[in-house]
Amino acid sequence: MWLANHGPAPSSVDLVRIESGQTPVMPLGNTRVPEGSPPFIAGELEVLWFEEGDGAALYRNGELLAVIPGWADLERGMPGYARDAAGESPFAWPLADALEGLAPRIAKARSYWEWRHGDGAWPSFQQFVMSHLDAKAGPAGRYWDVGGDRLPTVGITERPQEGYTLLSTVGMSCQRMPTVEQYIDRPDTFARIELAVATRGEAAEAARLFLWLARYPWTSVTWLGHGHTARWYRESASFPLGPGYQGVLMLDTVPGLPDLSGFGFSGDEVRWLWLVPVTEPELRLIAEQGHEAVPLTGRLP
Template sequence: MSVLRKGGVSSRGSAAKVVHAAASPYGSRRLVVETDGDVTVAYLKDARDSVVGATWVANHRKAPPELEQARLDAGRPPLLPESHLRDPSGRKALDGESLEVVWFEEGDGVAVLEAGDPLFVIPGWSDMGRGIPGYARDATRQSPFAFPLDEEIEDFGPRIDLAREHWKRCRADGSWAEFQQSVLGHLLQRLGPSGHYWHDVGRQLAGGRTGVAPTVGVSERPARGGREFTVLSTVGMSRQRMPTVELYEDDVAPYGRIELAVASTLPSQKAGSIFPWLAQYPWRSVTWFAPGDVVKWYHEARTFPLSSGESSWEGVLLLDDPSRLAGPEAPALTGLTLNGDAVRWLWLVPITGEEHRYAKSEGSDALIRRLAQQGRSWVIS
């Protein structure tokens, strides 16, 4: 059983017992609640089993007057001192069967309820390396091991309710079809009739496993009328907010929900092969796609989906305003909202490895200006 430290891995020693464990619907985070009989702690771990967030949960015997350094030195989680507790006498052991795990919609944080009441929360911003633990109901004062949940319950309470409603809605019969039709209807209005549709493209990078959220399809909108290029758009990324946005933006609503699009004169099967890599990326990697972001291809350049004999693409630029580059006028895709959040479409523009490094060094605005000066089109051909 590890002390509450970033990167620590529970030893599962003879004194450690797992009270409850659960994986997020996206498979990128795992919650482990452990006890040694004296104290219960909770760890939020990544796919490599490293601790990314943690919190003390409860003492199960009389609290010491001060923090016991000997426990920490021995690698054991702390008993919070009596000055930090609602009930210094300690509480009974947790019953794992009575715990309800509620993952936040974004998948980067989790709440655990006991008999319907919030027991603790480990939000996405919990970072033991920076001294930011989770929030526990039984804590009354801040410490490096737990913050008082009562101080933030006005914010966490509604968020937990929204998360429960989100997952309930996702599990409901016909829920996916209803969402899918709303996006397809929007694309019909903006881009005209559909062509091919590819379902659950992200599963290709999930090892073929079904049930790994989110489900994302791709809709083809062939060239028509005055539009000489085909548009391929994801359908499903906007169904859930992306992780970690709140760490960078005060208002999540304009940035939390996206779909990705490609404008291309290439065969649709080839152009669309970019999406299995990116469709689940934010939730798989616990990050978000912001306008202007550049994303590096994870494999050799020659295997990049949009590569041809003359290109050396190694990543993509995510562009929210195609008019900043050369090319025809872009179709307006704004107007779709979900749960009060506007859905933003980001257009994929392939870039070289050198251009990716330039954006990382000088910023994406500098890269976009350079591409514009070079006459780079936002339409892939």
């Protein structure tokens, strides 16, 4: 995305420059600073990421220069918003025209990261989730910290049940998933999730599902929701819930398993998605007919 010209603006788009792979120069009719601006200095710049991780705001010495929101898409002619842009062009749209909608999002992003990096933020959030699960699924067993130094921080809690073990992530819902608002009218009810699985097998083996999926929304810039599927990335023999399966179906309600709903964070509802193992033919059936086509009886591995 274009930010500024560093010399006089040309009268028209320099196609030769673009075709050679160089950064575009904004033509005269689409820049508020036709004479150009001095080159930016790295130490003067600050990037503020949106909570979802799919958009960012760029500041120079505290002044907002540009915003690339999650819905920016160069191929669709929506490159993002720049302070020095005038009128819509393939390189940038004017920031001033979008500030009414963007300003609250930017303020919320700054507030979120100030809280998230503050002392005690993660331990307090972790305790809120654990207390909720205490009430919904009984006392905790083992706990695994799988977060490392990357965000969102994620743990796995084990909750022994009668005849099986319930496992849940702890921490995914601390950060909104990317792109939800591009598909859902009410992102506040779908943007925060935790994952859960029930198993009669070895809990530590089943927990490998979370190592696979707990950060998937942010690393792949996507979201997970009710009715979604995920295909195991290796051969079926290595699938954590048994060699007969090739992936999972995600459901917010599974008959016979605890209702984990009722938790919220930052004004948003948190949904628990159960990971239900499915075979290769079932993955194809779901793709063709929807998740309702797959029976759920006998699905507790």
